[in-house]
Amino acid sequence: MDPGAPEPTVETTSRDATRMARYLFIWAVSLILMIAGIVALNVVVDPYAVLGTPGIAGWTLQKPGAVRWSRLSKAYMIQRAHPVTLILGSSSADVGFNPDSPAWPASARPVFNLAIDGGLPATHLHYLQHALATTAPSHVLIEVNFIESMDSPPPPAPPAADKKFDFAPRMRVRADGTPNPGYAGAHLADLVFATLSFTALSDSLTTLLHQNDPAEAFETASGWNDGGELRRWAAEDGFNRLMVRKDADKIPQYAQWRRNKMLQIAPVLDMVRVARAHGATVTLVIPPNYVDEMESLRQLGLDADYDAWKTALVRGVGNDAIIWDFSGYTPYSTEPLPPPGDRTHHLHWVWESIHFQSALGDLMIARMSGAPGDFGAHLTASNLTSHIAAWHAAQSAWEVAHPADVARVADLLRPKH
């Protein structure tokens, strides 16, 4: 072992102090200019709508980055919006309900879509509390989902300090509704992130380069994810591939959840309670999932739980909320799936088993606004039993008529080795 002879310390040996000083000066000036340029670009483009910079049509209005970082962007967008109607829910509502749709009645506008991709009811509750700290909507529309009401094993924890998922620090209130003392710090960190990060720079450039690109997903100023990514996948791979991929991703998870099932509707009821306490009317919406989802629940033996969930919702909310059930065996949810490899025939109402298209969302809005029709049912304690019975009758009829689809779903649920 040779620890090495002690070296003289480095001092007073400057070969050319002037050159070194000039080097550091040019470095500092260049760095300041580079950073200032990047910050200026990000401020103008405002890729996550965190700053509230007015959008420039054709340049910065549609924000692809805000879709990927919706938990960040919507937390700040809602503070500037003053909606009459507020939409809550998961990705189904995020892509399905367009706040700018003409289907909304004038009395319900403006509308803001605060649905959170991948969020659970507790997440939506927290965002509702956050929104009510700065806005006072008259109506709150909440998309509720049976699967999300199952007490499932927690997903793998996201990496620490992952701004994409860790939303709680940037909420104005804590989960218990009291003011969040860490909000100012989180807000500052988000401002730095939105103006001085590679991610923001990349998303600013994407915003500029892909403005009005139909293959890109955008978040509108009213919080709607226009479903561009799903549209692109459907165009490139066909609806069959889109459906198979989603089913392969989701349905095996249901089998996992079956072993841990325990209905949790408390966060939904809490959302109703909180919204009512702020004077808003509340509508709960059960979305029109594609038939694959319903068939998989039946084959997993979760039918009774599904009925129990609806029953618990109806009893739990009482007269505090209206419940619209758009699930079931309708022409929209049983539209024939194009065969594998077919990229020319489209599904018109859903993207895949759990995301409905905004065209169907418009029909739902219209129905909830009083349009006549037989799509969807207003669930009440008095019609619940007959509704469930009719629902299962339609289910049985569909199964008899579609043995191949029943077998296809059964194959998805079979353990793979």
Added chain:
Amino acid sequence: MLFNSYVFLFAFLPATLTGCFLLARLAGPVAAQFWLIAASLAFYASWSPLYLPLLIGSILFNYLIAKQMTRQPEGSRGALMAAAIAVDIGLLAYYKYTNFFVDTVNLLSGSQFFVAQILLPLGISFYTFQQITLLVDLSGGAAGKLRLRDFALFVVFFPHLIAGPIVHHSEMTPQFARARYRFEWENMAVGATLFAAGLFKKAVLADGIAASVLPIYIGADHGHPVTLIYAWAACIGFALQMYFDFSGYSDMALGLARMLGLRLPMNFNSPLKSSSIIEYWSCWHITLTRFLTGYVYNPLAMAITRWRHARGWRRGPGPRGTWGAAASVIAAPTLMTMFLSGLWHGAGFTYLVFGLLHGFYLCVNHFWRLYRPRIWRDDASHDHFMRPAGLALTFVAAAVALTYFHAETVAGGSNIIAGMAGVHGVALPDVIESRLPGLAAALGHIGIVFGPLPLPTLLTLYLWIFALLAIALVPPNMLQILFAWQPAITMPLPYAQDRRVQPWRAALRHLQWQPNAAWAVAAAGVSACGILALNQVTAFLYWQF
């Protein structure tokens, strides 16, 4: 407080440098030294204030022992040294290995002993080793006058406190004593350039690829079989991440020291350019290798050799020696040293596998060096073939060992290794199937399956791998780029003399830093990238030790 954090870059570092330079000018170098000690303790406390007393206690204990040793005759310092090292190692063992030991006993015996989770004090492995080196050197008669402030600064100096380089008392204390701690343009320019390069390596390159690598390891640890293409990407990707992470940290540490007018020893010398595992360890975490060689391997090998001589076994290893000699004089101390190296890196079976794999590699390499001339007599053809082949073999071998280093469990690491061997088959994103049905059909015939895997993620990971491989294998490293300005105590060979890069060294030998406008703008670009990447803050991989 990470080096790659806003608070360090824009608050701690400017305040520390300004305070040091001002105090040195106004009150002299001793005041600056105390300032640096206080700043270093504040730096440590920002991480784990609860363990600050432990650090200070360890310093005082070792200082008093060292002081006592200097009062004793050289030949009689052994007992005191042994007792002090026992306390140091005991403390390290308590904090680092208690939980592991109890868990292992429970696993092997089925018992259910319970010990609450003991948090590892940050940097304890590093500062314990550094103090042990001093005690051992003192026992052998080395080290001169000891002053508490020099000793304390030697241990807590913030650039190396948490993750090295592991420095020797003899190479730092004289610098601390002689330094003026004044602002020097050259020190600032060279140090800041090295720091910026390290920040870029860590925040942009290492953290950049980490985002693509981590999900595969998480899946492997959760028991999802990793298929061939993903397994290779995970294995090679993490090896590159680790290299850029730790060498980036070391560059930052050297740069910080240089800003203050001090030099630390080189810790990395382009190890991925190595064509043998022996060469690799002489270039990877060099100060740890130096410690293990000097304080573990050499004493073990000497003791075994003496033991053999005492029994009259005088034939050594080598072509004319015996296999027994080779096994006892080379293999035994190598395996023992690397076993301890694994244990030092972490309290877990994955680290032991990491260490033992490297022990095995080193034994194979040593035996190859001893016996190869019998099998392959032509040195020229051997070198011609083995330089590229050895480079690939060394890199893959090191990457395989690092797979266990990163995996949470041995099963998780083995999952990836099995995937690399093709045990879990080959899977590709199904988007290929839908867009290139002809190709997909052909691939399907040779057993490749298609699944719902994201193609952009896979492509991104492979792009990262090729880019980082090129950076790691081709250009000079930062110490070679800054060679003329000697930023470290120990330096690599100049790039123009580095035979590992013979194919392109003529073309790139002029890539030498100069304090001119072009380099300043380049450094600004690198710094800007580093600052922009600070938002993806992740801890250094070596800070868990």
